[in-house]
Amino acid sequence: MLVGDRAEHGGCTGHPDDYVLRSGRTLNADGGRIADARHHTAAFLDQAAQEHGLPVPAQTRDLTLLVVSELVTNARKYAPGPVRIELRISARTVEVAVSDTHTAVPAARPADPRRIGQHGLEIVKAVTEEFTVEQEPGGKRITARIPLIQEQRAGDAGTAPS
Incomplete structure (x- = not known):
């Protein structure tokens, strides 16, 4: 459960998909909210590692x-109102949810290497294992899930345990 701008411990029962830590923050409408969101996220990930022993x-x-x-x-570019960021972490994933007041559902544009800018949604979809958009009263909520433990791919440096 989210409590204001503070993190709350999720009472993990040991299942890998149970959230160990959750945090939410409403960002101001000024230009500093992107940096604020990044700082909040970094502190959240640090807390998950330091207090809960989750390797990040x-x-x-x-x-x-x-x-x-x-x-x-x-959200800052297209939505006139406040932006809410919610972070959750489990033993398997980090989940980022951003809610804003713009009701239009975003869509990635077709790939075009000549296009300058407007690649953000393409990037997000490429680096996440799951991406969803939910319409809510007065806006939308975009949720992206990033794997917490990166699997070693065939051909990567290093050896597999014997």
Whole structure:
């Protein structure tokens, strides 16, 4: 459950999909809300690692901050009202949800390497394992799920355990 701008411990029962930590924050309408969202997210991930022992790989951290930046930037660009960011973390994933007051459902544009800008949604969809858009009264909620533990791919450096 979310409580204002504070994190709340989720009472994890040990199931990998149970949320260990949740946090929510409403961002001001000024230009600083993107930086505020990134700082809030970094502190959230630090808390998950330090207080709950969840390993947050550097790649997951970077991708989560990228997703937050892109979603909050789009909300700031298209929605006139406040933006709400909610973060959740389990043993498997980091979930980022951004709610805004714009009712239009965003759509990724067709790939065009000559296009300058407007690639944010393409990027978010490419780096997340799940992406959903839900319409809500007076706006929408975009949720992106980033895997917490990156699996080693065939051909990557390193050896598999014997």
